[in-house]
Structures are given as C-alpha cells and as structure tokens.
Amino acid sequence: MNKPRLSITQIVNMNVGFLGIQFSFGLQQANMSPIYQMLGAEGKDLPYLWLAGPVTGLLVQPLIGAMSDRTTHRLGRRTPYFLVGALLCSLGLMLMPFSPALWFAAGLLWMLDAANNVTMEPYRAYVSDRLRAEQHASGFLTQASFTGLAQTLAYLTPSLLVFFGMNKDALGANGIPVVTTLAFGIGALLSFATVYWSIRKVPELPLPADEVARLRALPHGLGASLAEIWAALRDMPPTMRRLWWMAMFQWYGMMCYWIYIVPTLAATLFGTDDARSAGFRDAALVNGQVGGFYNAVAFVAAFAMLPFTKRYGAKWVHAFALACAAAGMWALPGIHDKTWLLLPMVGIGLAWGSIMGNPYVLLAGSIPPERAGVYMGIFNMFIVIPMLIQAVTLPLIYDGLLGGRPENVIRLAGVLLALAALCVLRVRPASPAS
Numbered sequence: 001m002n003k004p005r006l007s008i009t010q011i012v013n014m015n016v017g018f019l020g021i022q023f024s025f026g027l028q029q030a031n032m033s034p035i036y037q038m039l040g041a042e043g044k045d046l047p048y049l050w051l052a053g054p055v056t057g058l059l060v061q062p063l064i065g066a067m068s069d070r071t072t073h074r075l076g077r078r079t080p081y082f083l084v085g086a087l088l089c090s091l092g093l094m095l096m097p098f099s100p101a102l103w104f105a106a107g108l109l110w111m112l113d114a115a116n117n118v119t120m121e122p123y124r125a126y127v128s129d130r131l132r133a134e135q136h137a138s139g140f141l142t143q144a145s146f147t148g149l150a151q152t153l154a155y156l157t158p159s160l161l162v163f164f165g166m167n168k169d170a171l172g173a174n175g176i177p178v179v180t181t182l183a184f185g186i187g188a189l190l191s192f193a194t195v196y197w198s199i200r201k202v203p204e205l206p207l208p209a210d211e212v213a214r215l216r217a218l219p220h221g222l223g224a225s226l227a228e229i230w231a232a233l234r235d236m237p238p239t240m241r242r243l244w245w246m247a248m249f250q251w252y253g254m255m256c257y258w259i260y261i262v263p264t265l266a267a268t269l270f271g272t273d274d275a276r277s278a279g280f281r282d283a284a285l286v287n288g289q290v291g292g293f294y295n296a297v298a299f300v301a302a303f304a305m306l307p308f309t310k311r312y313g314a315k316w317v318h319a320f321a322l323a324c325a326a327a328g329m330w331a332l333p334g335i336h337d338k339t340w341l342l343l344p345m346v347g348i349g350l351a352w353g354s355i356m357g358n359p360y361v362l363l364a365g366s367i368p369p370e371r372a373g374v375y376m377g378i379f380n381m382f383i384v385i386p387m388l389i390q391a392v393t394l395p396l397i398y399d400g401l402l403g404g405r406p407e408n409v410i411r412l413a414g415v416l417l418a419l420a421a422l423c424v425l426r427v428r429p430a431s432p433a434s
Contacts (some may be wrong), residue, residue: 003205014130014202018083018146018339020187020194021119024089024112027187029052030291031180031256033107038175038265039102039274043406046259046397047391049102052110057380060117065377066225066232067121073217076204078122078129078433085119094186097181100174112247119195120182121380125372126204128364136364137309137357140300144357148298148349150190157183157289158284159182168276168285177281194304196378232374239366239429243359246423248381248389250322250355253373253416256391256409257329257348262287264407268336290341297349314358315427320360322421326350330414333407351417362429 006014036049041203064081076345099105124143158179162168170178207215262284266272269286270279276357298372301321309317327343335341360379367375394409402408 003130004328005115005132006130006135006202008138009061009139010202011131014127014198015139015143015146016201017086017119017123017195017198018143019117019150020086020190020192021089021123022147022150023154023187023190023378024093025293026151026291027093027184028109028112030107030155032185033259033262034275034280035097035099035105035176035180036102037280039099039105041102043263043273044395044404045082047056047255049106049109049392050255050259051311051388053113054384054391056110056114057117057384058388060114061380061384062377063123063222063225064376065121065125065376065380066120066228068247069228069371069374070213070215070218070220070224072207075199076126077207078126079199079334079403081122081202082119082126082195083117083192085115085117086192088208089114089119090188090191091185093115093191096175096186096376098174099176101416117380121376122359124134125193125387128369128372128376130205133365137306137314137359137361139323140360140364141306141309141357144353144355145299145302146148147355148295148300148302150295151352152292152295152299154183155288155295157288157293159288161354162285167301168281175276177284180291199302226307228374229378230379232371235252236375237366239252239427240375242364242427243379243424244382246318246420246427249416249420249423251383251386252295252390253413254355255387255393256413256416260406260409260433264333265341267405267407268333269338270393273319285342286338290345293342294345294349297346297355298356301350301353303411305354305357305368309358309361313429314361315429318354318358318362319421319424321347321350321354322417322424326414326418326421328414329410329417332414333410362427364393365429 032050035048036046041049068078068081069079072126073080090113092115093110096105096108096112099108127143128136138406158177161179161182166179168177168179172178172181262274265286266280266283270283272279274280306316324347328347332341335344363379398404402412
C-alpha cells in the first residue's frame with residue numbers, strides 16, 4: 001500500500017493506547033510480588049507464580065498475530081483484538097486487589113496477562129502497518145516513551161495517593177493496602193479508554209480490494225494459524241534470528257529484577273524479610289517511587305535516543321543502554337540510602353526506554369509487511385521463553401548458588417544484562433522491508 005506520511009501528532013495519538021496497556025504491566029511489575037507475599041507466598045516460589053505472563057505470551061501472541069494478519073473485519077485487521085483485549089484487561093485489573101487467596105490472585109493474573117497479550121502484538125503490528133519504513137524508528141520509540149510514561153504513573157500512583165492523604169497502612173480484608181486497590185481501579189479505566197482513543201484518532205488504513213480478496217482466499221481457523229506460525233518460524237529472517245541471544249539474557253535479567261526488587265529493598269533499606277511488616281510495605285512504596293523514576297527516565301530517553309538511533313543505529317544505542325543498566329543493577333544491593341537509589345535507576349531507565357523501542361526498530365526493518373502480525377507475535381516468544389526459563393531455573397539456584405538472598409538475584413540480573421549488551425553487537429541490521 002501507498003502509506004501516507006504521518007505527522008508527529010498522529011504518531012503520538014496512535015501510540016496513546018500503549019499508555020493503558022503498559023500502565024497495566026507497570027501495576028503488575030510493581031505489585032504482584034508484594035500481593036503474592038501478602039497472601040502467603042514464599043520468596044523462592046515467586047518465579048512460579050509469575051509464570052502466567054510468559055506462558056500466556058508464548059501461546060497467545062503468535063496465534064493472535066497470525067490471526068490478525070488474515071483478518072478482514074470492517075474495523076480493520078488489528079482493531080478487533082485491541083478492543084477485546086482491553087476490555088478483558090480492565091476486568092482483570094478491577095478484580096485483582098480483591099483476591100481472597102493466593103490461588104485466586106495467581107489465576108487472575110493468567111486472565112490479565114492473556115488479555116494484555118491479545119492486545120499487545122496486534123498493536124505493534126498496527127504501528128508497523130501504518131507507518132512508512134523511514135518512520136518506524138519514530139513510531140516504536142514513541143511507543144517506548146509511552147511505556148516509560150505509563151509505568152512511571154503506575155509505579156507512583158500508590159505513593160501519590162498517600163501524598164494526597166490516604167493512609168498507607170489501611171488494609172483490605174485480604175491484607176492488601178487500599179492504595180493498591182485504588183491504583184488497580186485507575187488502571188482498569190485507562191486500559192480501555194486509551195486504546196479507544198488511538199483507534200478513533202488514527203484508524204487503520206482500509207486494505208485494497210485485491211488484498212482483501214487475497215486474505216479471504218487464504219485458509220482460516222486454528223489449524224491455518226498454526227501452520228502460518230510454523231512457516232514463519234522456518235522462514236525467519238537472519239536479523240531476527242540473531243536477536244535471540246540478546247533477548248535471552250535481557251529478559252531473564254529483567255524478570256529477576258521485577259520479581260525480587262521489593263524483597264531486596266525491604267532487606268537493604270528496612271532490614272526485614274517479613275512480608276506483613278510495616279517495613280515491607282514501606283519497601284513496596286519505595287519501589288513505586290524509584291520505579292516511577294526509572295520509567296520517567298525511560299520516557300525521556302526514548303525520545304532522546306531517536307537522533308542517536310538514526311545516526312549510529314539501533315544496535316549500538318541499545319548495547320550502551322544495556323551496559324548502563326548492568327552497572328546499575330550490580331551496584332543497587334549495596335545502597336542503603338533511598339536517595340542514592342536514583343543513580344542506578346538512571347541506567348535501568350535508559351535500558352527500559354531502549355528495550356521497548358530499539359529491538360523493534362531492528363525487527364521491523366527485517367520482516368515482510370504482510371507477515372508483520374505473526375512475526376511480532378513470534379518475537380514475543382523471544383521475550384517469554386527467557387521468562388519461562390527464569391521461572392523454572394531460578395528456584396533451583398536460589399538457595400544454593402544465590403544464598404537464598406534476593407539481593408544476589410539483582411546482582412545476577414546485572415551480569416545477564418551485560419551479556420545481552422555484548423550479544424546485540426552481533427546483530428547485523430537488514431535493509432527495510434517496506
């Protein structure tokens with residue numbers, strides 16, 4: 001198709017939906033480990049309880065991506081998936097903080113992550129569909145900036161509610177703080193409203209009649225979608241294959257950070273391992289504050305990286321950002337003053353802003369546009385498979401190799417991000433496919 005060049009306002013509007021999607025993910029990153037532990041989970045079991053995200057991503061995103069490539073609905077190829085996923089996500093967010101037991105919260109996370117995954121890769125494919133190749137960097141780094149903004153707000157919302165007068169020690173019947181419950185309610189509202197804004201402001205382009213005829217002639221259904229996924233895996237572009245090892249170390253390390261940062265802060269700042277103590281609740285609030293800071297850095301960095309990505313290439317910028325995060329994570333457990341925590345968060349924020357943008361710049365230039373949905377879904381397998389490996393392997397080494405201490409898990413994350421930085425330098429970007 002002859003795609004019109006979009007203005008910066010249009011690029012921003014088409015990515016507003018990512019604000020709601022990533023607000024949901026930010027709430028999970030900041031709050032699921034504390035919620036699980038408040039409901040009785042043990043530290044070594046936390047990776048198992050986080051399995052919902054990687055498993056649903058592994059199963060749902062490639063399938064939904066392949067289905068969206070062949071969809072000819074009057075609303076568009078991707079839009080029906082945005083709307084259904086956003087509605088289900090809103091429902092999951094409303095229910096989560098009212099979980100009466102650990103098993104209920106764990107089951108609800110499966111539903112919530114499945115809903116987010118129904119939305120996520122069709123959304124990335126929509127950005128790839130709608131933009132010319134020379135605007136991919138602008139589109140995906142704008143998307144990354146909304147990730148930073150959304151997660152800044154998600155991490156900070158409980159602290160802001162306390163600042164405006166709510167009692168940080170007020171608990172619901174299940175022991176979960178009331179400020180957490182309200183934060184999830186705000187996320188439920190944003191999840192659908194922002195996605196609806198984007199599709200109203202920048203709707204999908206209508207497909208040409210010959211393309212509609214071609215898509216309708218293709219086989220449909222689960223079997224056809226699975227066959228398409230297999231064919232796409234077989235024909236995977238070389239650039240995409242080379243991104244695997246970077247993704248492996250990068251996402252294993254980030255999962256270590258998200259799962260164990262609150263227990264680490266509880267130990268290093270407040271000297272407690274008791275999930276029901278006031279010190280642990282204070283650690284959760286501190287994590288919201290420093291997490292909000294690193295996501296604010298990501299928001300600014302994603303825009304600031306654009307000229308550097310265009311001049312030096314996405315792989316060099318991404319490698320630098322990952323190296324900064326590696327240094328920050330290695331140093332973090334040795335910090336016992338809350339103020340100094342902001343220093344490593346600068347490096348983590350740079351990496352997070354890059355993670356949500358630059359790998360997709362490398363990817364979008366290497367994949368055929370008619371398969372954007374399925375390849376965006378398969379690329380998500382590069383995210384969720386490392387998460388699954390982390391969930392299975394980390395409990396095996398937690399007590400022995402890591403001494404049963406969450407601080408050592410954070411140090412391990414630093415090592416893994418350094419390895420990811422080295423691996424991305426091996427990637428050879430392809431010429432744009434469209």
